[in-house]
Amino acid sequence: MQLLSVLLLIPLAAALPTLFEKKLQSISVTGKLICNGKPYEHAKVKLYDENLALPDRFLAEEKSLADGTYTITGNTTRYFTIDPKLNLYHNCNDEKVECWRKVQIRIPKEYISDGTDKKTFDAGVLNISGQLPGESRDCIN
Template sequence: MNYALMILITMIGISSSIRIQGVAVKGKLICGGKPWRNAKIKLYDIDTNPGDPDDLLDEKFSDKDGEFQLDGTTRELTPIDPVLYIYHDCNDGIRPCQKKITIVIPKKFIHTGTPSEWMDLGVMNLELIYPDQDRSCYH
């Protein structure tokens, strides 16, 4: 009986230390000076531990004005590692797959359930080549 009680107390302690964490990101996408609609945008928590898959926090498409807002949370023991992916075909012709922009979200934008501060990317011109830009067929 004491073993069961010790396990229960340990489990309660571990579960109470797992906290809700999230990020909120917004911005506007343009291509050729015009709003870029229907770009797929995904917000992830990247998990580096083997066997622990990355957590999708939120996923949306840019609207008719090229604007987007993503806000998502997950439960983690350690601080999350938020990353934003933007998939698009701006100035891409008929090339296969889509361009993929990766943006690492600074830790200062991590919130505990309700966003206290949104990371505002401002207006992003998709005609530019961004650091860590590549191509993706699977998203």
């Protein structure tokens, strides 16, 4: 009986390290920002792994280009699947206000890649002239 218990524990013990192994996960996002019908340059584009109990984990930062486009890729090594989100910080129609307008976009899990990024989430063309749902202000970004 003890021999049988030991024989059953061997495969379980061999599998445990892979069950609790950290894995590299990557995310890539592309999009375009428009302000008053024109491409919006110099918006801050930040990628995070959202955490409920801890501060969000910063993954990457870029800026939108002269044509309003951005592409950002980030990765992290985690035990569990990441919860990626994209934060866009801009001053469209608000240049004199110190605190930037902040738009948050959650990235669907099907765009998370194991290892290097294999799929890119297209956030599309976003008109940031008006207030967007869930928009907030961020003075620290």
